[in-house]
Amino acid sequence: MASAAETTGADARTRHLMLRTRSGKRDVVAPMEVSVEAGNAGEAACLDDDGRPRRTGTFWTASAHIITAVIGSGVLSLAWAIAQLGWVAGPTVMLLFAFVIYYTSTLLAECYRTGDPATGKRNYTYMDAVRANLGGAKVTFCGVIQYANLVGVAIGYTIASSISMRAIRRSDCFHKNGHADPCRSSSNPYMILFGAVQIMFSQIPDFDQIWWLSIVAAFMSFTYSGIGLSLGIAQTISNGGIQGSLTGISIGAGVSSTQKIWRSLQAFGDIAFAYSFSNILIEIQDTIKAPPPSEAKVMKNATRLSVATTTVFYMLCGCMGYAAFGDAAPDNLLTGFGFYEPFWLLDIANVAIVVHLVGAYQVFCQPIFAFVERWASRRWPDSAFIARELRVGPFALSVFRLTWRSAFVCLTTVVAMLLPFFGNVVGFLGAVSFWPLTVYFPVEMYIAQRRVPRRSAMWVSLKTLSAACLVVSIAAAVGSIADVIDALKVYRPFSG
Template sequence: MKGFNTEQDHPAAESGNVYDVSDPTKNVDDDGREKRTGTWLTASAHIITAVIGSGVLSLAWAIAQLGWIAGTLILVIFSFITYFTSTMLADCYRAPDPVTGKRNYTYMDVVRSYLGGRKVQLCGVAQYGNLIGITVGYTITASISLVAVGKANCFHKKGHEADCTISNYPYMAVFGIIQIILSQIPNFHKLSFLSLMAAVMSFTYATIGIGLAIATVAGGKVGKTNMTGTVVGVDVTAAQKIWRSFQAVGDIAFAYAYATDTLKSSPAENKSMKRASLVGVSTTTFFYILCGCLGYAAFGNKAPGDFLTDFGFYEPFWLIDFANACIAFHLIGAYQVFAQPIFQFVEKRCNRNWPDNKFITSEYSVNVPFLGKFNISLFRLVWRTAYVVITTVVAMIFPFFNAILGLIGAASFWPLTVYFPVEMHIAQTKVKKYSPRWIGLKMLCWVCLIVSLLAAAGSIAGLISSVKTYKPFRTIHE
């Protein structure tokens, strides 16, 4: 779960972004901050934008490793856990009372209010490490999708057996350049338009994938499936079965990482966020089950790691092109949803530590033709550009879709989605030690920790296997 960046708005701001220039005090909240204008609807869009992303593309492969029973069951269990703990986190936005207490503007602030000590630093490491990993993963996925557009056209013209190898690296560079430009947007809550656009793209390519899978199944060209997934000695070795099953769990965990929005105070932020979580998690789980199960039904135990870019489908090629273009557009917006908290964290720290440094604190007004005036900070320009360049280079060095997704999901799911929300809920509601509820919540934490460790082990094994045969900065052959 992404950093807790939920902020409120003044009750008078029900009309959204319409500011009263005659009274500047109406343009800020009662804490002196700029008005928050988010609603449960925009928060739902942020969640859907972040969740129905690269994770959905690997679910057919994940179900193939786990089988019909375990694969579907794990998807449903992860959705329940994610929603359950997200409601706990929503109640912790204000402290100590979830409605009238002091606001906590970031996930680390929440942990500081309820847990304190070293857990604040541990939360920061987990949170920002997760966000960095996701931005790297999205760079990889976007480039793969863009390459798939060229491949689809090549296969259509030359046949499905043709050598249509295309390098990912130029597309990664293009994606990085676009992110450098978008990264200059200073505030996270100004990105609602990107999230809404990306949410539409998410639904579009997920629906296309589902439609193609249904068409394949209806046409009778289905793969061999099993209740337990891939068969040892036929599809995989015993060791591969174990490690890939663990990695598949990590892929599903990655699929349930999501973001929050900047919400108004009327209705109460925790109520809005709970509603957004219910809408977001329910919607994405529905799409996940369809994509994963229909994809597995279509391809069977030979399901590709990414069923839109690994060419489980070849025709109609123009529809494959459109779906992959939608993926790329979606990830352009989703990258910023996850990168902005990193940008703001570093910039706030630097402003606090060096308040007299003009390079860090000064902003300059620049008139951009057709777009109006923008405030440009040299520090923001240099720092955010450097971050995008570094994540792009890392993506170029390790362009392994499934293993990277599984590792990120395994590393982030337990601490951010389970452990901290549960521990803060126990502290906030003063759950009695050794009571049935306390024991149940602690057992949930321990079980999820074990699952996350196994998923991480499987993803690392997959990453090691890929690295052995890979040479960086050379064209990747399928």
């Protein structure tokens, strides 16, 4: 029998890790004793404070995830956006969006843990954060907006990838046959090819396992952005001067005053979409290894680096594209054939876009995949159809995951084939998601968590920011919808 001293020593070496599961609407909390003498110290070292496998994310992997999400295909529409607004309003609006998104992202990062920033309860998803801080109907509203937006982004990226793949074929055709040849081709086969690749990569189970894909995608984004910037500079030099005007595209031949208004509003949506990543910020933060420093501090630093980096790229690419083409700037700088030569460089840029979008699609879809799979696990906890897995490298194969994720990819691919309007879709997605996910929920959660006094200077400032961004979001959505309606008048489904 152990002595009292031995028993006390053993108790001192015992940790209680809390494993949280969901059962209906109640949390079931099961204590798990981990004793050195029981031989479980190694197991404890592999677990975080919530009993889950220890997170391994760092400042650099978080930055890679953000850059992969932010420097997406939206950068290619910025020259068109600046063309609608002009040299004064275009760069100014871009800087304002960068500041707002950085600031509200720092507020959102504070909401990853409820209570103490280092030891409080973790919120694994954006919806969990809203549930912990706001609750009620706002949780449902957040879920509908967030997941609808993520589905929309998946559709938009499928469209963008097919446009880039088709641009490679057209670029080679123009080089061979001359610019007078229409070089027509359908984008549908390319969407199907992109979907097939996504079915394969979607079998990677979660964010922690796709860090390498995000790093490759982030490198690709710098590659095609750099090529677009270089070609814009070369075209500007070739023109002998800077194109464009202070007020943007002129009213006249082909552009009515109403169209000028709609396009200017859509430009706001394009810029908002180009900076969009708040809807997956909490999910990215949940990959960061435990403090010190706190996950919020690491996430803020990663956000600062990522937003600063992307803003420099956006300003350079957008402004140089407008300087090169003026009012004629295409809605996609590398696939709208403002440039024709060197064709091989355009091919490299478009290959980089496609590779980037493969990774970006997974970054944005992982929260959807995780949400459905958590729900299914709670609903049928003993089902081998859901739980049984076969691990092959980074892939985790199960019948349920293969079936459900493949069905999701097929659905987004079919919808993309129905609506291949890159610029219109980009503007609408950015407009619809900007206010609720980027501004409203971060502001409201921060006020609730920090108990900001009502009608205090901070409270008034945050509410004013939210109201102003709501007006911008509504205006941008209206402009994008008007443009989509115009495009639908002349388009036949599956004819892209």
